[in-house]
Amino acid sequence: MPPTTSPPPRTTAGTPARRVSASTSPSPGATARTLISTFVRWTSLRQSPTDGIAVRCSGLHAGYDGTPVLCGLDLEIRGREIVSVSGASGSGKSTLLLTLAGLLPPTAGEVIVEGTAVYQLDADARTTFRRENVGLIFQFGQLVAELTAGDNVALPLLLGGARRHRATEQARAILGELGLGEMVSRYPHQLSGGQRQRVAVARALVNEPLVVLADEPTGSLDSRTSQDVLDLLCRSTQQAGASLVLVTHDEGVARRADRQLYLHDGTLATESLRP
Numbered sequence: 054m055p056p057t058t059s060p061p062p063r064t065t066a067g068t069p070a071r072r073v074s075a076s077t078s079p080s081p082g083a084t085a086r087t088l089i090s091t092f093v094r095w096t097s098l099r100q101s102p103t104d105g106i107a108v109r110c111s112g113l114h115a116g117y118d119g120t121p122v123l124c125g126l127d128l129e130i131r132g133r134e135i136v137s138v139s140g141a142s143g144s145g146k147s148t149l150l151l152t153l154a155g156l157l158p159p160t161a162g163e164v165i166v167e168g169t170a171v172y173q174l175d176a177d178a179r180t181t182f183r184r185e186n187v188g189l190i191f192q193f194g195q196l197v198a199e200l201t202a203g204d205n206v207a208l209p210l211l212l213g214g215a216r217r218h219r220a221t222e223q224a225r226a227i228l229g230e231l232g233l234g235e236m237v238s239r240y241p242h243q244l245s246g247g248q249r250q251r252v253a254v255a256r257a258l259v260n261e262p263l264v265v266l267a268d269e270p271t272g273s274l275d276s277r278t279s280q281d282v283l284d285l286l287c288r289s290t291q292q293a294g295a296s297l298v299l300v301t302h303d304e305g306v307a308r309r310a311d312r313q314l315y316l317h318d319g320t321l322a323t324e325s326l327r328p
């Protein structure tokens with residue numbers, strides 16, 4: 054029987070693992086350094102589910118208004134694995150990410166994230182599940198223009214019910230960890246494209262997701278900045294113990310993945326494995 058509410062992550066024994074709740078009260082006088090080390094310690098303790106598969110779909114069909122895009126797609130992503138998805142424009146790469154994110158219900162098949170059948174959850178539970186377990190990054194960052202970098206990163210925590218000062222501290226901590234400590238009070242228009250994408254990485258990771266889904270995360274950047282952002286994304290995602298799905302047109306970006314997949318005719322084929 055699939056769960057009907059958002060479950061905590063599972064340990065290898067199948068028992069609920071401890072989740073660091075965003076709304077936990079901070080210890081008095083906790084510094085950013087303490088928060089970072091707590092984050093690193095906790096993520097190093099996180100364990101993958103029983104079979105080591107973070108995301109699984111089989112026979113997935115999805116599309117728009119009766120027009121099919123994904124046609125019986127099968128996919129398994131292991132815990133901490135980096136997978137790239139390439140394919141011609143219009144082949145359905147973004148559609149796949151939306152479906153994996155719980156934002157586009159499939160017409161057939163199911164998406165299982167860390168043992169949870171995402172589309173068996175009702176809409177509210179699915180939103181909560183996504184907020185707690187999935188990090189999303191888009192090509193142009195999609196930061197909220199009216200909020201500072203710090204507040205953009207704090208936003209997922211606040212939406213999850215965290216207290217304001219706790220969310221602010223956590224946002225500052227992760228921005229500091231990603232080398233963006235001085236950007237905390239800047240608005241998106243005061244940041245470079247690369248800095249905006251780094252803030253988007255911080256925002257995707259602040260809730261300690263199990264899976265990060267990135268749609269052309271470096272597509273709007275020059276090659277040097279793209280490399281830097283990609284390094285940060287891959288390194289920080291792996292340090293956080295999350296899997297990463299990278300949609301990209303760029304061969305160089307795809308080569309950073311452990312496994313390169315190619316979307317064609319609504320299904321996926323393995324292009325190559327990293328040697």
Ligand SMILES: Nc1ncnc2c1ncn2[C@@H]1O[C@H](COP(=O)(O)OP(=O)(O)OP(=O)(O)O)[C@@H](O)[C@H]1O
Pocket residue numbers: 117118122140141142143144145146147148149
């Ligand atoms: N909201 C929508 N409503 C109807 N059709 C859509 C919608 N979004 C995408 N499509 C169509 O679905 C197909 C797959 O689109 P999708 O954006 O997933 O492709 P993609 O591989 O990500 O393309 P690109 O590389 O150009 O970003 C396309 O034919 C597109 O026109």
